[in-house]
Amino acid sequence: MATSSISRAAKNPINFSTRKVDSQKKSIFSKRLSFSNSSISLQKLSLVKGSHFTRKLQKTPIFNVLETFESKSELLSRTRDPYNVVKTERPTILVSEKLGEAGLDLLRTFGNVECSYNLSPDELCAKISLCDALIVRSGTKVTRQVFEAAKGRLKVVGRAGVGIDNVDLQAATEFGCLVVNAPTANTIAAAEHGIALLASMARNVAQADASMKAGKWQRNKYVGVSLVGKTLAIMGFGKVGSEVARRAKGLGMHVIAHDPYAPADRARAIGVELVSFDQAISTADFISLHMPLTPTTNKVFNDETFSKMKKGVRIINVARGGVIDEDALVRALENGTVAQAALDVFTQEPPTKDSKLVQHENVTVTPHLGASTKEAQEGVAIEIAEAVVGALRGELSATAVNAPMVPPEVLSELAPYVTLAEKLGRLAVQLVAGGSGIQSVKVVYKSARDPDNLDTRLLRAMITKGIIEPISDSHINLVNADFTAKQKGLRISEERVLVDSSSENPIDSIQVQVSNVESKFASALTENGNISIEGRVKYEIPHLTCVGSFGVDVSLDGNLILCRQVDQPGMIGRVGNILGERNVNVSFMSVGRTAKRTKAIMAIGVDEEPDKDTLQKIGKVPAVEEFVFLEL
Numbered sequence: 001m002a003t004s005s006i007s008r009a010a011k012n013p014i015n016f017s018t019r020k021v022d023s024q025k026k027s028i029f030s031k032r033l034s035f036s037n038s039s040i041s042l043q044k045l046s047l048v049k050g051s052h053f054t055r056k057l058q059k060t061p062i063f064n065v066l067e068t069f070e071s072k073s074e075l076l077s078r079t080r081d082p083y084n085v086v087k088t089e090r091p092t093i094l095v096s097e098k099l100g101e102a103g104l105d106l107l108r109t110f111g112n113v114e115c116s117y118n119l120s121p122d123e124l125c126a127k128i129s130l131c132d133a134l135i136v137r138s139g140t141k142v143t144r145q146v147f148e149a150a151k152g153r154l155k156v157v158g159r160a161g162v163g164i165d166n167v168d169l170q171a172a173t174e175f176g177c178l179v180v181n182a183p184t185a186n187t188i189a190a191a192e193h194g195i196a197l198l199a200s201m202a203r204n205v206a207q208a209d210a211s212m213k214a215g216k217w218q219r220n221k222y223v224g225v226s227l228v229g230k231t232l233a234i235m236g237f238g239k240v241g242s243e244v245a246r247r248a249k250g251l252g253m254h255v256i257a258h259d260p261y262a263p264a265d266r267a268r269a270i271g272v273e274l275v276s277f278d279q280a281i282s283t284a285d286f287i288s289l290h291m292p293l294t295p296t297t298n299k300v301f302n303d304e305t306f307s308k309m310k311k312g313v314r315i316i317n318v319a320r321g322g323v324i325d326e327d328a329l330v331r332a333l334e335n336g337t338v339a340q341a342a343l344d345v346f347t348q349e350p351p352t353k354d355s356k357l358v359q360h361e362n363v364t365v366t367p368h369l370g371a372s373t374k375e376a377q378e379g380v381a382i383e384i385a386e387a388v389v390g391a392l393r394g395e396l397s398a399t400a401v402n403a404p405m406v407p408p409e410v411l412s413e414l415a416p417y418v419t420l421a422e423k424l425g426r427l428a429v430q431l432v433a434g435g436s437g438i439q440s441v442k443v444v445y446k447s448a449r450d451p452d453n454l455d456t457r458l459l460r461a462m463i464t465k466g467i468i469e470p471i472s473d474s475h476i477n478l479v480n481a482d483f484t485a486k487q488k489g490l491r492i493s494e495e496r497v498l499v500d501s502s503s504e505n506p507i508d509s510i511q512v513q514v515s516n517v518e519s520k521f522a523s524a525l526t527e528n529g530n531i532s533i534e535g536r537v538k539y540e541i542p543h544l545t546c547v548g549s550f551g552v553d554v555s556l557d558g559n560l561i562l563c564r565q566v567d568q569p570g571m572i573g574r575v576g577n578i579l580g581e582r583n584v585n586v587s588f589m590s591v592g593r594t595a596k597r598t599k600a601i602m603a604i605g606v607d608e609e610p611d612k613d614t615l616q617k618i619g620k621v622p623a624v625e626e627f628v629f630l631e632l
């Protein structure tokens with residue numbers, strides 16, 4: 001739980017002299033902290049509970065530790081709500097297909113859960129505006145109409161499984177609705193089902209079973225083919241594909257694979273050769289499909305590709321029906337190109353009763369059972385419940401499908417930078433003079449890490465969110481920030497600069513530059529006329545470290561007054577007194593300057609928004625040349 005305390009420093013900031021702050025800093029933190037000579041900082045901090053740094057700071061009177069958090073993710077979720085979903089009342093979660101009990105139990109601890117199976121499209125649309133989240137499997141079509149009918153309330157769609165071809169992702173993104181899936185829990189089940197179909201097809205198990213049940217004993221009719229030594233082509237060498245490959249090798253098969261995006265070393269590690277599409281389909285005795293259904297893979301197995309296959313090939317499909325042109329498959333079965341097929345998935349589910357494909361004697365079928373084991377269904381239910389609850393809590397999702405998704409370990413490392421990125425975006429846009437219109441933003445990441453080892457998609461999206469949110473009246477979140485930016489004609493480019501510092505931290509600093517605009521605060525402009533602000537993460541806390549050409553050092557929390565003045569004694573006291581008289585609580589203050597006794601920038605953190613009078617009074621202090629109030 002968060003705890004709060006307000007220190008003397010925040011109540012009466014001007015009681016701290018520069019000398020005292022500096023000397024304490026030096027004696028206590030000389031080894032771990034380095035501050036610029038030109039800045040004085042009284043810090044208000046949000047820290048992770050129990051960390052070495054937090055314990056040290058809490059014992060130190062000059063620092064104002066306002067809140068402590070149980071974990072980095074709690075700190076992140078308290079600071080931000082990246083999908084704009086968090087609400088005070090219990091959310092309503094609609095589950096439209098059967099989900100394992102463990103997952104339902106988990107959902108019930110967090111929200112009101114309604115299980116309504118077999119809803120018609122109209123019934124789903126009628127219910128959806130009362131729901132914050134929807135959980136589906138492959139049987140529910142989450143169309144644009146569903147998002148329209150939700151009237152902005154639906155915040156998360158959870159797909160309890162892998163394939164998201166039944167969710168209109170474009171519509172979800174436009175409506176700012178996060179889509180998450182459960183990508184790992186049914187992998188083994190699907191691979192085992194693939195192997196079950198492969199073996200039973202090769203030995204005519206289903207046909208022989210039906211024949212015996214019809215009272216026959218047809219030993220000659222159901223002579224099968226052996227698997228050992230045969231070539232199996234895996235089309236789509238992802239999670240399921242590679243598990244099928246592993247098992248097929250155990251059966252003594254020669255396994256090749258086609259996947260334009262699969263890393264060669266993963267294939268090599270399993271002893272599988274990655275080959276071209278044509279090579280795979282023309283040399284295989286068995287072809288097993290494991291690619292997703294996308295516009296590129298739609299009906300990729302068609303008359304033309306069947307004609308390139310070895311005569312008598314056998315096909316297994318536990319991926320998606322739509323990757324096969326089913327009429328073409330019937331033709332290939334009739335003309336003997338394809339000897340047999342074993343299918344778990346169909347273009348239309350369930351297929352029509354008179355489907356030629358389903359009825360074909362050389363075809364073995366199962367009703368989309370790939371993920372249907374007790375173990376997989378419990379796993380999927382828990383995986384999706386955790387993902388949906390996490391998203392509804394405002395945590396960044398590691399299984400987001402239509403928002404930047406990064407693995408949990410990267411997420412944990414990037415967490416404070418995510419907050420920094422959004423705050424820099426918010427600050428930058430507020431520095432733009434009204435009416436000048438932002439069209440071009442450049443983000444510069446300084447890092448000691450190899451660019452290939454630095455995933456900035458999440459940071460870019462959060463900067464975009466930070467920029468768009470204050471200038472848009474629509475609901476902006478991590479999901480639709482990029483889409484909305486494009487609609488507004490805003491271009492965001494990125495540059496990575498390799499710096500010679502510790503690569504222990506993913507990023508040294510983030511700089512946001514806005515070009516071709518006027519600024520409300522001329523000191524934020526650099527020589528080339530761009531607004532430029534820069535920030536860093538110090539001990540997990542986002543800091544503003546540069547405004548225009550001025551170095552400052554303030555934690556990004558609460559609101560901020562930036563003030564440029566002639567660098568002379570007494571300025572901190574004068575401005576601090578004006579704020580104190582109006583009962584505006586100062587939480588931190590930092591002064592930065594380019595050279596002694598020339599111009600300086602004062603960055604003052606305030607808990608309350610000063611009224612117009614107070615700000616005008618600050619503006620009238622003779623040495624103050626300009627100032628701006630910014631909401632963080």
Ligand SMILES: NC(=O)c1ccc[n+]([C@@H]2O[C@H](COP(=O)([O-])OP(=O)(O)OC[C@H]3O[C@@H](n4cnc5c(N)ncnc54)[C@H](O)[C@@H]3O)[C@@H](O)[C@H]2O)c1
Binds near residue numbers: 293296319369
């Ligand atoms: N029948 C079932 O019940 C069941 C269960 C689980 C998964 N699935 C389906 O199986 C498929 C694979 O699932 P997964 O968990 O392995 O997903 P995955 O994302 O781990 O693997 C998919 C692989 O396909 C590759 N791919 C993409 N486009 C391709 C193309 N044009 N040609 C060749 N390869 C391509 C990707 O690079 C990726 O490696 C999905 O369609 C999923 O919906 C079905």
Ligand SMILES: O=C(O)[C@H](O)COP(=O)(O)O
Binds near residue numbers: 138139161368370
């Ligand atoms: O993509 C998947 O995860 C599988 O096709 C499973 O679908 P299901 O949840 O409808 O069984």
